[in-house]
Amino acid sequence: MRRTHVKSVLAGAAVLAVLTACSTDDSGGGSDTAGNDTAEQETEGSSDEWFVQADYDEQMEQMSATFSGPEDQPWLQYIEGPTTDTSQWATQESQKVCFANASISNPWRQTGWITMNQQLEVLQESKVISEMETRDAGDDDNQQIADIDYFISEGNCDVFIISPNSTAALTPAVERACETGKPVIVFDRGVETDCAATFIHPIGGYAWGIATAEFLVDNLEEGDKVVALRILPGVDVLETRWAAAEKIFEENGIEAVDYFTEANPETIKSIITDEITKGDVAGVWMDAGDGAVAAIEAFEDQGVDYPVMTGEDEMSFLRKWEETGLNGLAPVYSNFQWRTPLLAVEMIAKGEPVPTEWVLPQVPITEEERAAFLEANDGMPDGHYAKFGGEDLPGYPEVWQERQIP
Template sequence: MSARRCGTTTALALLVGAVLAGTAACAPGATSGPPTSTAPIAGLDQAAYARQDAERKGTFSGDPAKPYLQFLPGETVRGAGFALNRPGKVCFSNASLSNVWRQTGWLTMYQQFVALRDAGRLAALEVRDAQDSENTQVADIDYLIKEGNCDGYIVAPATVDATKDAIERACATGKPVIVFDRGTTATCVTSFVHSIGGYAWGIDASTFIASKLRSGQRVVALRTASGVDVFEQRWAAAQKIFRDAGITVTDHITGADPAKIKNAMADELAKGKIDAVWTDLGDQAVPAVEAFQDAGQPIPPINGEDNMAYLRAWKKHGFEGFAAVYSCFQWRTALLGLDSLLHGTDIPKDWVLPQVPITAETRDQVLAANTAMPDVHSARFGGEDLPGFPQVWIERKMP
């Protein structure tokens, strides 16, 4: 994992892919600027930024009622070479279940497996959880290769680099390998399943915040972790958009720890007025809201994600909000993609899924559709037609 460098020289990973990883130490309160600086943002992949910006407005193929099966047109993988004449066994190496987005995604993936198993399409799903350890994940992948009798592999990498060799060993078995969520530097994967990406997320959220401010105003940025591609891309997009708008940004890496978030916000409130708060993960938004309440200060614009706690706080307190989305249904798509290959059906090589933000105009509709769901639920989970809905996602018992 890359070490963090403060301010605008933050080291940036370049591949697409969300979600929690270990944090790197840095003194809080690094300020990017001056706002009018034209110095390059270290590590910003301008081509990837431009591509994802365009993909935000792209036309997706497939049924809009099944966004987990939509895709942007492009190269396909031929399923004929992977087809079985029996139900297959899937082996899944998961980075972790260390945040609520990952937990919602795993519940959705498992219920999709139940549906495929009951339909006689898949026989088994073997899962190993690396608990955010790169070394553990490498050992898990090697174990599955040696002992798992796998017909295909799914990997959600802990980081983009550490599992490269292990993923290449899985590819060398000749079985299909699907990577989703975070990217990988392994180039052999059969298909990469992901929402548009971290730059698109960052553009959506940062454009909203910038639209509420004027040049010279101040934003506090709450960052989850350095060295994780989806977070680094979100932050790179934010730096670019805020710099272009003449907005000053002070960032804190918090690990999404509520206590650290509140401490950071208290420190910044003591320095003066905060005009907006930008977060790179929805889990950070509610503690930020609470910090303003604790200080007896009005709540400025704060972006979040599609987790229900943020959506409910946004409606209850009436601040200006915006929920960027990194579509949780990609967990389901990864399994459906591998199932398709094992049945001889072609799939996209780079499977880009839509990520549609929740705005003030659509928020209440989303809340109404998820009334029974707990605060930790991700509204864009895409599993309403799966077995066990809604009880499985309400009870949240991990399989």
């Protein structure tokens, strides 16, 4: 099956600036469009290096797993498995948290960062946490490594929280944090070590790819064309989304062509327009929701039927989905996970066991559920994520509506 990619003209740090668990900053421009032949490159088997059958099988199984924990608090739910004994860290003293964050450079991370800070208020009021010193790496591996080493050298951290910018590069720094003897909490993206007290994340990229590709297959016919819009290469959670989807498309006779877009709306519109001129486009698959509205608008501009489409639980997609009545699905990379690391700090301070790998629920929003999520998030900006999980926190809803980013 032929697969076409738009080559990125960004390099080095500029590419790192759009690394994300879920989505990218819409303001990031600079991409060549699909109409520029010099920006296109045909590749074969590009996802093979990212596909691991055992991981695919595990995440498929986890999609139907029973989660333990409070039914109305998905950020505290988990799949039963090994736990970490935290009794050595039990204390009645308020804890200083040192947070090394990859960035808040996109709407998904900004939404989570707001939620995390509102959760912090609660835990500071209850004296579990005295303060959280945060260093933002601006999507730069070297900066985040320096940030972690700074925290270690200062020696004033009771707990480390790390949301890695990338997997391999940050592994040694995470290991150095573990060597201090203080508890380390990793969340969102992983590293290549199991030294952390807990690694917190939703099910993962394969689950996203499985849910979205199966939705498209169920609503399309063999031989239909799907345009896959991808942010950029080399990010594990994004690559595994595509690896899973590509496998399912190939197995079911769906013609899939994929492009890297850097979530640039102009690039997305150009790609979709070019593909429409080549023939019918029956479906659109995305590895993140940024740019979903631009993709839909391209169909409107050409005066053709809307595709079957997957976006994300970002409000802009949910609203456009409702407005158009297209056949859609909103996968999620559960934004409420930003609460969980701080609640893990509370558990550790009490000496309670924590899941060694804390797998959180990851459930897409269906058409039947869309209206309820739109109503629940009425007044939220387009860059907000419906499953942010902060409805019971102080400042709701104004802090999120006004995007009060600390």
